[in-house]
Amino acid sequence: xxxxxxxxxxxLHVALEEPMYFKVGVEGETITALDLYAGHVHRGIxxxxxxxxxxxxxxLLEHVCSxxxxxxxxxxxxxxxxxxxxxxxxxxxYLRMIADEIKRTASHMFNVAILAHIIGFDSLFMHVMQxxxxxxxxxxxxxxxxxxxxxxxxxxxRYDLDATSIAFLLNQLDQLEPVLRDEIIPIxxxxxxxxxxxxxxxxxxxxxxxxxxxxxPTARGSGLAYDVRQVAPYSAYGEIEFEAQxxxxxxxxxxxxxxxxxALSSIAILRECVRRLPxxxxxxxxxxxxxxxxxxAKTEAPRGELVYYVTTDGTDVPARVRCxxxxxxxxxxxxxxxxxxxxxxxxxxxxxxxxxxxxTER
Amino acid sequence: MNFLQVLIDNLRKGPATEPFPFGDASTPAxxxxxxxIDQDACVGCRMCEHxxxxxxxxxxxxxxxxxxxxxxxxxxxxxxxxxxxxTKAITLTNNWHVSHRQEDKYKQVDHVxxxxxxxxxxxxxFLKAQDPLMQLAYKTVGANETRLRDLCPDCRxxxxxxxxxx
Ligand code: SF4
Ligand code: SF4
Numbered sequence: 001x002x003x004x005x006x007x008x009x010x011x012l013h014v015a016l017e018e019p020m021y022f023k024v025g026v027e028g029e030t031i032t033a034l035d036l037y038a039g040h041v042h043r044g045i046x047x048x049x050x051x052x053x054x055x056x057x058x059x060l061l062e063h064v065c066s067x068x069x070x071x072x073x074x075x076x077x078x079x080x081x082x083x084x085x086x087x088x089x090x091x092x093x094y095l096r097m098i099a100d101e102i103k104r105t106a107s108h109m110f111n112v113a114i115l116a117h118i119i120g121f122d123s124l125f126m127h128v129m130q131x132x133x134x135x136x137x138x139x140x141x142x143x144x145x146x147x148x149x150x151x152x153x154x155x156x157x158r159y160d161l162d163a164t165s166i167a168f169l170l171n172q173l174d175q176l177e178p179v180l181r182d183e184i185i186p187i188x189x190x191x192x193x194x195x196x197x198x199x200x201x202x203x204x205x206x207x208x209x210x211x212x213x214x215x216x217p218t219a220r221g222s223g224l225a226y227d228v229r230q231v232a233p234y235s236a237y238g239e240i241e242f243e244a245q246x247x248x249x250x251x252x253x254x255x256x257x258x259x260x261x262x263a264l265s266s267i268a269i270l271r272e273c274v275r276r277l278p279x280x281x282x283x284x285x286x287x288x289x290x291x292x293x294x295x296x297a298k299t300e301a302p303r304g305e306l307v308y309y310v311t312t313d314g315t316d317v318p319a320r321v322r323c324x325x326x327x328x329x330x331x332x333x334x335x336x337x338x339x340x341x342x343x344x345x346x347x348x349x350x351x352x353x354x355x356x357x358x359x360t361e362r
Numbered sequence: 363m364n365f366l367q368v369l370i371d372n373l374r375k376g377p378a379t380e381p382f383p384f385g386d387a388s389t390p391a392x393x394x395x396x397x398x399i400d401q402d403a404c405v406g407c408r409m410c411e412h413x414x415x416x417x418x419x420x421x422x423x424x425x426x427x428x429x430x431x432x433x434x435x436x437x438x439x440x441x442x443x444x445x446x447x448x449t450k451a452i453t454l455t456n457n458w459h460v461s462h463r464q465e466d467k468y469k470q471v472d473h474v475x476x477x478x479x480x481x482x483x484x485x486x487x488f489l490k491a492q493d494p495l496m497q498l499a500y501k502t503v504g505a506n507e508t509r510l511r512d513l514c515p516d517c518r519x520x521x522x523x524x525x526x527x528x
Pocket of ligand 1: 397410413414415416417418419432436437438439440441442443444
């Protein structure tokens with residue numbers, strides 16, 4: 001007879017070194033139940049936004065999550081622009097997309113690299129992280145920081161590209177693309193060590209994704225091809241053609257492959273943005289007046305749909321800022337993904353939702 | 363793709379990491395590092411204090427001057443001060459060598475003094491528009507503007523409306 005246990009996992013060192021506590025019910029080696037306890041690193045960021053002005057909030061919100069650090073201030077700025085009726089110049093739209101896609105590529109590569117680390121394939125982990133450095137160098141050179149790229153201001157962007165930086169960016173893309181397309185993706189697609197640990201593991205169906213309101217690559221790995229950039233284009237995404245990546249199987253492997261393919265498609269989008277980059281101003285002016293009002297905006301962050309709701313009262317300190325992050329729903333889906341799985345696969349399955357504690361708890 | 367081949371290629375390429383601290387680590391010119399302030403260009407408008415995300419910039423006043431104080435250890439290198447500074451007096455250098463000894467931690471401070479002037483008419487002490495601000499505000503700074511800026515706001519109002527008919 002197999003015995004039933006409750007095993008505590010976490011709050012430290014499950015997949016990512018971020019705290020989340022799991023109570024896993026097991027029967028022998030098989031997972032039968034899962035409970036999650038969050039709240040270890042709540043920083044009260046939403047509260048703090050009401051204590052700071054909109055300029056300071058652009059930086060504060062950038063610190064909600066370092067991997068999605070462009071999406072948070074960008075979406076926040078979009079709500080204020082909606083409230084004040086600010087027209088963001090076309091060049092700024094393109095520069096925002098460029099910042100977005102650079103961040104997306106680096107974020108996705110980070111997640112798939114961690115996958116390799118979890119299955120003990122550390123040389124692959126190193127290889128992907130090394131390739132990702134090409135994108136990190138782009139961020140450091142163009143924006144001045146490896147993670148918090150500070151691209152946005154209210155009404156536009158605060159960085160510009162000239163001939164030199166464009167040449168640099170394109171050159172970096174030329175270096176990264178072949179590594180991603182001809183080395184990394186084929187390894188994840190065919191390597192036996194990767195396939196045997198990730199195929200058929202952590203399954204979630206498309207219907208469950210809809211039920212749980214899943215977003216981003218997690219849902220697209222189950223064939224739910226919902227991408228805000230396409231269903232509700234913001235910036236100038238409506239002017240650019242690209243395909244939403246999705247795979248039907250809904251396992252750990254599919255979610256990783258979706259991320260890898262998206263990274264590749266981001267490179268193509270980046271090239272297209274640079275090619276079409278219109279001339280003109282990069283922002284609508286330095287000091288916008290934000291009247292009282294409320295607005296909602298959404299973007300496709302690397303982890304999925306990011307929604308911001310903001311109320312203002314006519315001062316430059318917002319009355320309320322609320323964000324709904326994609327990770328929030330994705331955590332809940334772990335209950336489906338883990339059921340019937342093996343204890344040894346827990347970190348792998350957790351990593352497959354690209355978990356982000358810093359934005360969940362913010 | 364054979365992973366062995368990747369390993370061999372990487373071996374052939376040699377180390378991918380920077381040799382720091384035994385060699386130089388490359389630093390891009392645009393890197394956001396330690397903040398620097400140009401005392402002569404600062405006009406004391408306090409915009410940098412208003413936007414400073416980390417609360418690193420603080421102003422203080424005494425009878426003679428306005429003081430800008432920046433605590434580098436509180437700065438998050440966001441660069442907002444540099445973006446919004448009207449005279450570009452405040453900039454971010456690409457110096458990231460900010461580590462220091464524990465006993466020096468309260469010394470990571472820069473201090474800029476913007477002296478007050480006495481009004482040439484009534485003698486009241488006030489913050490006069492500094493040269494960089496005048497250059498921003500006027501195409502050419504003539505004798506009239508120069509004379510008016512030596513007056514405190516009250517005397518300036520009286521002076522500039524002198525001779526105007528009600
Ligand atoms: S860089 Fe940011 S945190 Fe540092 S002094 Fe300037 S505004 Fe403040
Ligand atoms: S001139 Fe620049 S550095 Fe001086 S107070 Fe104004 S914003 Fe700050």
